[in-house]
Amino acid sequence: TEAGALLDTPLLRLAALPARVTLAARPAAVAPGPSRLALLEDTRGAGTAVKATARHDSGEVTLDGPAGTTLTPPLRLLWDLFPVSRGATVPAELLGLGDATLPGQDFTLAGKPVTYLAGGSRSGEGYSSTVELTVDGIRWQEVPMFHGRGPAERVFVTREDEAGFTHVLTGDGVCGARPHTGAVITATYRVGAGAAVPPAGTLTQILTPVDNLSAVRNPVPPGGGADADPADRVRTEAPGSVLTFGRAVSGDDYQVVAARAPGVSRATAAWSWDPAQQRAMVRVFVGDDDAAVASARAALRAACDPNLPLTVLPAVRRPVSLRLGLRLDPDRVAEQVVARVRDALLAAPGGLFAPNVLGLGEAVYRSRVEACCLLPGVLAV
Structure with a gap:
């Protein structure tokens, strides 16, 4: 049957x-x-x-x-996807009144950190703030700098101070217009930033009802966020950004442009060979998520020769084990000494093997490891 x-x-x-x-x-x-x-x-x-x-x-x-x-x-x-970005909206914050007698008025936003988004170039190369400035109900345009702007152009510039507050600057009447005296100046912007992201499947609540939208979910974790650059990274990358002048020609240029892209914490470039076109090419590796790879690729497309092949790949993690033998001072408490050595190697932000301290593919020599371990209470490594 x-x-x-x-x-x-x-x-x-x-x-x-x-x-x-x-x-x-x-x-x-x-x-x-x-x-x-x-x-x-x-x-x-x-x-x-x-x-x-x-x-x-x-x-x-x-x-x-x-x-x-x-x-x-x-x-x-x-299929029905829509983009989301981080940040809580601060609506129509009153910054102050215009004063035409003052060149370059400076207003400080109360909320921090202001949300910056990849794309566009309103605030700088490849990124834009979420600040919208209105002067007596007229929207002014954000620009990266006042240089080259006319005395009647309604433009403003945003800058960050060491405390993380965002400053909104208006023109001096020569490069950029001055707000007229008594003008009410307000700003709408968003706050919230950082590399930390909610896990997959946790974005499920709709705070404000939207027509024809019954539910949301995120099967993949969001990406592309970044923490504020620490001072040592600024010192390292600032000279490179000046040397590139917004263009990628050498391998070092590719690395600098990729590393400065929003959401990218580490990047490296290596020369390779393109067998299809029989010529040298640069491969760029990014040590972050897929969103960071896309951000680096977009920044490089805008900066490099469009006729040259461009390859941007995520760096592959390689597990590494390290075994150390420490000779300790017998007069010291061993557990405390070992804990300090472990922090010197692993603790953020300055540990040798802490996240984003070593560059991609950077060689680590024994002498450097020993130097981190030779703390008070350690006689030999």
């Missing part, structure tokens, strides 16, 4: 993304043709970002995503 057709045993886990999937029905809002960004979500709520291309004649979709992704079937392909 025929009982039916045998079915393949369902997979319990996918160790790699499928190259193609077939949808039960193509969503009406998805047009076939060029690839578009989508999210692939598994039964646990975890997922990954993919480039999806729908075919014209069927429900088949071609997927292109990162290697090494492990998902648990069944899978759901999410």
